[in-house]
Amino acid sequence: MDAPGWFRRYETKLVWEMRKLSRKKRFSRNWQKQKARIQRLHAHIANARRDFLHKTSTAISKTHAMVFVEELRIQKMSKSAKGTKENPGKNVRAKSGLNKAILDQGWFTFQTFLGYKLHWSGGWLGTVPAPYTSQTCPVPECGHVSQANRPTQSKFRCEQCRYEGNADTVGAMNILRAGLARIACSPV
């Protein structure tokens, strides 16, 4: 299920093929051939991604009845990288690399697939507006929120209670808790 891994392999190949194209005489027969090869590669990548998203969403919908995801995460992150004309985004390159990884995994498409598959099987996909999911301590008695709880991209360590864990896992725990709290106090 390692999407970024296989995408990177395709990406390397794509860069390689495009470099080859740039060395050919524009509009020549060989250039046309190379161009067609690149188009096929693009189509292949799109198919492979779709296939991956279908398999993953099917697997999850078969083993879960209720799933929560963070609301509008992709849109926000994509926007923040670009910035505006007057106020260009900071760390644009780093962010666009991250965005690219997220978008390439087709998070939005994935949510759509997962949503209707859960629906088919009588389950449900819920969204949670969760601004600090990756900075909040998941220990119920603690719940300390701080940027310092995230010493690295992948690591979570609570400043106060010293709880340690994988940052993605912590994010998921917080999303689940927020989702359950949401349905507990509002009729679905």
Ligand SMILES: [Zn+2]
């Ligand atoms: Zn804590």
